[in-house]
Amino acid sequence: MRRADRLFQIVQHMRGSRLVTAQKLAQWLEVSERTIYRDIADLQSTGVPIEGEAGVGYMMREGFDLPPLMFTRDEIVALVAGARMVRAFGGSTMARAAEEALVKIGAVLPEAERMRIDRTEIHSPMWVVSDADRTAIDVIERAVESHDVLTVDYQDEQGQHSQREVRALGLWFWGRVWTLACWCELRGDFRTFRIDRIKIIGQAGRRFKPEKGKLLSDFYRAMEKRKIEQGGMGLRYTA
Numbered sequence: 001m002r003r004a005d006r007l008f009q010i011v012q013h014m015r016g017s018r019l020v021t022a023q024k025l026a027q028w029l030e031v032s033e034r035t036i037y038r039d040i041a042d043l044q045s046t047g048v049p050i051e052g053e054a055g056v057g058y059m060m061r062e063g064f065d066l067p068p069l070m071f072t073r074d075e076i077v078a079l080v081a082g083a084r085m086v087r088a089f090g091g092s093t094m095a096r097a098a099e100e101a102l103v104k105i106g107a108v109l110p111e112a113e114r115m116r117i118d119r120t121e122i123h124s125p126m127w128v129v130s131d132a133d134r135t136a137i138d139v140i141e142r143a144v145e146s147h148d149v150l151t152v153d154y155q156d157e158q159g160q161h162s163q164r165e166v167r168a169l170g171l172w173f174w175g176r177v178w179t180l181a182c183w184c185e186l187r188g189d190f191r192t193f194r195i196d197r198i199k200i201i202g203q204a205g206r207r208f209k210p211e212k213g214k215l216l217s218d219f220y221r222a223m224e225k226r227k228i229e230q231g232g233m234g235l236r237y238t239a
Helices: 003-013 022-029 033-045 073-089 092-108 111-119 131-146 216-229
Strands: 050-053 057-060 148-155 161-173 178-184 189-194 198-207
Touching: 003 022, 003 033, 022 033, 033 050, 073 092, 073 111, 092 111, 092 131, 131 148, 131 161, 131 178, 131 198, 161 189, 161 216, 178 216, 189 216
Parallel strands: none
Antiparallel strands: 050 057, 148 161, 148 198, 161 178, 178 189
16 A cells, blocks of 8 residues: 555544554554554644554544545546546456546535536447456456466467466557567567457466566567667567
8 A cells, every 4th residue: 555545544544533543553554553653643744633642542633634636627527538448448447446436536526526527528438348358457457566477378360379478567558459568488578469369368376576687667678679670660469
């Protein structure tokens, strides 16, 4: 959890002038009590009216609340359009998160601004990405974060199948087509694969440790070098 999110959660747990111990906050947020003490000191230094002491507990004076979110008209349109596009083209998990984000934004906006969400007539079709591709996107997104090695059954544009073990580095969306950028253990090099050509994807049952020469930054450098060598061509789908 990011520190900013953790500070927000501490304030939420203290709503209603409840006495909360650092031990309980540490358990809720899965951090050390020492971290909670530092966070509370930081909140107090910014003016959040938290009272109490270590070993006894903390409480927030009644009447304090976080200020409402304020967005401009253009920002609301951008957020709504972005969330709807993710809902239409992203993985299942991303789609649900986008829907929930819209609900949360609407809940904290003033009434006049909240109406702009419903009035934003920017939409995306919901049938472009298949259920199989949505599942693959979810699996890859989690693997990128957790460094899980994936097994991939891939069919290239000539119809040839191959099985790979890959280190997922990132996902790119090209407008109807998603691609996976990865380090391919079979080829010992970077590869990009179209998600809609992946027939089967799963966990290899092991994790990888990021290594110099096999990182996303190295992938970018390799693609830039290839672009120069090929006279301006960008990413290609490779086997």
